[in-house]
Amino acid sequence: AQFAFAQRRSMKAVGPIAVFLNANENPLGPCEAARAAMTTAIAESGRYHDEYAEEFVSLFASQGGLKTEYVDPYSGSSQPLSYCVSAFCNAEKPLVIADPGYEAAARTADAMGVKVLKVPLAKDYSHDVRAMVAASPNAGVYYVASPNNPTGSVTSRADVEWLLANKPKGSIVVLDEAYIHFSDATPCLDLAAADKDIVVLRTFSKLYGMAGARLGAAVARPDLLKKVREQGGWTMCPVTATQAGIASLKDASLVAKRKTINADARQETFDWLTSKGFAYVPSQANHFMLDAKRPTQTVIAGMAGKGILIGRAWPIWQTHVRVTVGTPQEMVRFRSAFEDVMRQPQSSSYA
């Protein structure tokens, strides 16, 4: 995210022509009902309104087949993700993550002096859960994002169940389902309901288009949720966010509608990339890894020069860049700019 923010600041000088395909946001923003609910909630923002968070939890729980004490609301999912690391890892209990994977948990671990073990994705781009367990016999947390950021690849429910059954006693699986709504993956909230050693994280930043509004949830058995909650002291979600979350959950057709919009734009982009001979990693999310087969900085800078901000690269994959799926119109601009950039001769300094 810091990369995206820095890029965005630099684009202010360029003007309003920029296309933001760099932070896995949803170009549609909050749905209509959520916008209306937020507008009403502005006037109510002078009070804490705990009852809104309660209503949000109750609705989220009932739709997820959960008891309310298995759900805690947060201002997005970054907060509980970081708290999971501080709650369950320490100097003797490392954090195990995938590579390339979402590194936010590793940043908390680094700040705490917790060892981070990075395990390469399997050949099918799923989390290599067997190698993750083999990497540490005493980890505090095994972190799995499914779909993954940056690849958009899914780790099967069978693999999550294998991880739960074979991880060392006392360790916790943190399953990050930030992008689950875009995918055909089987959600795993019921594993939390079944009292497994798992914390499932959800966010409204992605499909629901509320990245800047800030709403998310941690789902786990109550004793785990308590440990996570205690890391942050007393926290509250903005009333605008809880009201928008409630309105979004009540829109019964929203998930299916937005899943299709994203999948169509993604498939159109993949078909075009294939037709032009460009390589990419298949994805079930709102982003994908594009293999430019050249140093990524030249591609990122070349695209920025044309007003198209794309994501960053991960050191383990030196020629791949992450691209967020935008609107069909934005992807037209992406395609034209990418083709132009790729026509430019390759830097000879790349070895």
Ligand code: PLP
């Ligand atoms: N988890 C994953 C896998 C992400 O990619 C992101 C953001 O990009 C987050 C969590 C954090 O998002 P938020 O704090 O907005 O919920």
